[in-house]
Amino acid sequence: MSDILVAPESLTARKKRRAQQSIVEAADELFRAHGFENVSVTDIAARAEVGRTTFFRYFGDKAEVVFAHEQQLLDTITEIASHESVETAHTPAKAIDQLEPIVLELCAKASANADGYVLHYELIAKHPELRARDALKTQLIADTLSDLLIARGTEESVAIFAAQIALACAQTGRRRANNPHTLVADTRAAFEQVQLRA
């Protein structure tokens, strides 16, 4: 009886989360053991004990598994946007003030598992295809930040600019040291150096 009382969305969501988790873990193990280029989607699906159809339900391709965490970060932004109710930022300076804590939260989440962070960037550095995907995901984060500001009423041209500057600060933090232990502090330092004209 108790099963019937659980909302079907909740079960589906849990099943989805577990399947994604198994796929990511299986892929991580296989990439480390054999190298990204020597592992196929079939290998990953077999190790995760799911079918190829299930794999492709959750991930567009093999590279997408590497960026499962980035996808979660994008979901974090959407979550923040739907829960928080803040006043509209009408100037670039106010808009970037709204983005700074969100970007620092993303940096904190991205670097929380320091060893995982280092392995992630080591893997990306080795493969041009993954470097390209990483650059795209990074721009997607900026576009999502811009959309968040627009949803709060900020004018589009102000939102685009503030989001790109926020991305520049995050990229600076990553590129200066690419150290998970100082990522948040390095990114905050970059934000502190920027001033925007009203």
Add this chain to the structure above:
Amino acid sequence: MSDILVAPESLTARKKRRAQQSIVEAADELFRAHGFENVSVTDIAARAEVGRTTFFRYFGDKAEVVFAHEQQLLDTITEIASHESVETAHTPAKAIDQLEPIVLELCAKASANADGYVLHYELIAKHPELRARDALKTQLIADTLSDLLIARGTEESVAIFAAQIALACAQTGRRRANNPHTLVADTRAAFEQVQLRA
């Protein structure tokens, strides 16, 4: 006899430029006629009247042909760096002052052929693989700008930050309107809004 007097590098360089040009033109025509996904490297090589080996001597893969122009822009930065002798920028503000005219020059070159610019971004928008490659090329431009500052004596952490902010301005120009006729003005407007603390 006159052939012997021509430096071999010059002949090789001209041959290379002509082969690259034919490949880019052949690819452009085929992509427009049949769609990017339906054209193979073999098709492009055949239309350009070169072998596949020649194709791969100049381009890493099919997507790379789409970004031949971006590669030329990277070469432009290197050229500027080798010809110009300027004083070292020791602050982010001075560093970005040095990058602004270079970025505006890149924008001018990128948008000089307005129709080509529009077609280029229409093609990219349709293909996730090309969007990823575009994002990577864009980051490569920022890294090259950073290297240029470092070569001029700017401290690495200042150079990285200034290059990322310069990239943010260029991306803002592109994203606000993505109009080849206003790209330079839109990008200049973004630079005018940024101030950096010394």
